[in-house]
Amino acid sequence: MRTMSVEKLLKGMPTMQSQIDALLEFDVHPKDMNNPVINCCFLMLFKDLIKLYACYNDGIINLLEKFFQMKRSQCKDGLEIYKRFLTRMTRVSEFFKIAEQMGIDKNDIPE
Numbered sequence: 001m002r003t004m005s006v007e008k009l010l011k012g013m014p015t016m017q018s019q020i021d022a023l024l025e026f027d028v029h030p031k032d033m034n035n036p037v038i039n040c041c042f043l044m045l046f047k048d049l050i051k052l053y054a055c056y057n058d059g060i061i062n063l064l065e066k067f068f069q070m071k072r073s074q075c076k077d078g079l080e081i082y083k084r085f086l087t088r089m090t091r092v093s094e095f096f097k098i099a100e101q102m103g104i105d106k107n108d109i110p111e
Contacts (some may be wrong), residue, residue, distance in 0.1 A: 001059035006066050006074055009059055013081045016056050017088065023049055024091050030101045039102075046099050053092060060085050 004012065026045050033039050063078050070078060 001055050002062050004059070004062060006063075006070055006078075009063050009066075010074060010077050010081070013056075013059050013063065016052065016059060017081070017084055020049070020052050020056060020088055020092070023052065024088075024095060028098065030098060033102050042099075042102070043104070046095070046104060049092065049095060056085070056088075 001009070001012075001016075023045055026041065028038060028042055033042065060082065063081060067075060067078055
């Protein structure tokens with residue numbers, strides 16, 4: 001994502017956003033985490049979210065670096081992608097807070 005062209009970024013970022021949205025649809029609360037199946041699912045989703053977030057963040061950084069080199073229509077699309085990024089980061093933060101409450105620490109984060 002860090003080295004992609006503007007065209008590929010504008011095409012690929014919405015797909016990445018929809019993947020993160022699908023992952024964040026897993027609505028769980030700390031009180032639900034005493035079920036081992038839910039706990040296992042949450043841990044798998046947490047690991048996937050870490051990897052998706054890293055790619056998503058790289059894509060946004062790349063998009064912002066290239067913003068002033070884009071055509072006007074591309075800038076509009078890029079700005080919309082960035083606005084959606086900001087709202088998703090609030091939801092991602094909430095997901096990470098639940099992980100922290102569950103005792104998932106930095107040693108559980110995959111490379």
